[in-house]
Amino acid sequence: MPNVxxxxxxxxAPGAQYLPDAYKSLQEQELPDGWEWQWVxxxxxxxxxxxxxxxxxxxxxxxxxxxxxxxxxRTMGLSRAEGEYVKxxxxxxxxxxxxxxxxxxALRENPDVGWTTSRVLDLLPDGSTVGFEGDPPPGPLARGxxxxxxxxxxYRAQVHPATLAMRHDLLLALGGWMALPxxxxxxxxxxxxxxxxxxFTPETGLLYRKWPGQVTSQAAHADESERxxxxxVVEARARVLAAMDGxxxxxx
Numbered sequence: 472m473p474n475v476x477x478x479x480x481x482x483x484a485p486g487a488q489y490l491p492d493a494y495k496s497l498q499e500q501e502l503p504d505g506w507e508w509q510w511v512x513x514x515x516x517x518x519x520x521x522x523x524x525x526x527x528x529x530x531x532x533x534x535x536x537x538x539x540x541x542x543x544x545r546t547m548g549l550s551r552a553e554g555e556y557v558k559x560x561x562x563x564x565x566x567x568x569x570x571x572x573x574x575x576x577a578l579r580e581n582p583d584v585g586w587t588t589s590r591v592l593d594l595l596p597d598g599s600t601v602g603f604e605g606d607p608p609p610g611p612l613a614r615g616x617x618x619x620x621x622x623x624x625x626y627r628a629q630v631h632p633a634t635l636a637m638r639h640d641l642l643l644a645l646g647g648w649m650a651l652p653x654x655x656x657x658x659x660x661x662x663x664x665x666x667x668x669x670x671f672t673p674e675t676g677l678l679y680r681k682w683p684g685q686v687t688s689q690a691a692h693a694d695e696s697e698r699x700x701x702x703x704v705v706e707a708r709a710r711v712l713a714a715m716d717g718x719x720x721x722x723x
Contacts, residue, residue: 473507476571477554477639480512481544482562484520485684489563494526496565496678502572512562513548515540542655546647558636559656563680565594570676574636577670584611585667586637588630588660589676596682602675605629609673617664618709621657626702630669632656634677637663649708654701661709 478497482490490512497510507530514521514535525533532551536544541561549557556578560566570589577587592600607616607629620629633656641663649658663669 475509475554476556477509477552478558478560479545479548480560480562481541483515484518486562487521487524490524499568500571511548511551513544515544542648557639565678567675573672584670585641586663587670588634589672591631591677591679592675594678594680607671612669614668618661632660651701658705665709665712
């Protein structure tokens with residue numbers, strides 16, 4: 472039996488049109504010998520709008536469920552994940568060639584690393600890309616470093632949670648994605664960092680699509696009272712995890 476890395480995608484009806492692009496980026500991945508990917512697509516809702524965009528491929532598992540936003544959809548999809556490692560891929564984003572292989576290399580060669588991230592480029596509607604300064608040095612990220620940076624840089628992490636790959640058992644131990652209307656991936660990133668070292672890959676691993684229908688472009692996402700509440704619980708969980716005696720992740 473091959474080894475598996477599971478890619479999890481939450482999708483809602485407006486974003487389903489981009490699934491073929493995400494699929495193409497998965498097809499272009501070259502994995503180490505003896506490895507293959509599994510793509511778990513979970514619709515946030517039960518409509519007829521998403522399934523037509525799901526490719527016919529035995530490596531793909533498609534599911535639907537009650538509407539509850541991305542965090543719930545990803546966590547429900549986790550029930551079908553078969554891989555030792557889990558990679559996030561939003562429905563409207565695309566992996567770059569070599570992304571999965573680089574994640575696997577970092578996780579397999581470093582048993583004390585629980586999660587990986589990589590450089591991101593924004594993909595604009597005209598097809599151009601925009602990068603950002605301030606990436607951390609390549610290699611390991613110290614346990615707790617993400618929370619420290621996030622707090623001192625106006626609640627912006629030095630790495631992008633949309634690029635996360637992580638050990639399946641660690642993801643389960645942390646309860647999956649936080650039950651929040653947004654910032655659920657930031658909450659997971661900070662929790663991961665609170666209990667284990669991470670890894671940053673300097674090569675671009677993701678094209679992050681910018682388009683009018685994406686959730687982060689909606690006015691509700693910027694509501695200040697909700698934002699404060701989200702970030703308060705994200706920080707509180709990370710601090711509690713960091714302070715718990717013995718809560719350290721190590722596979723060696």
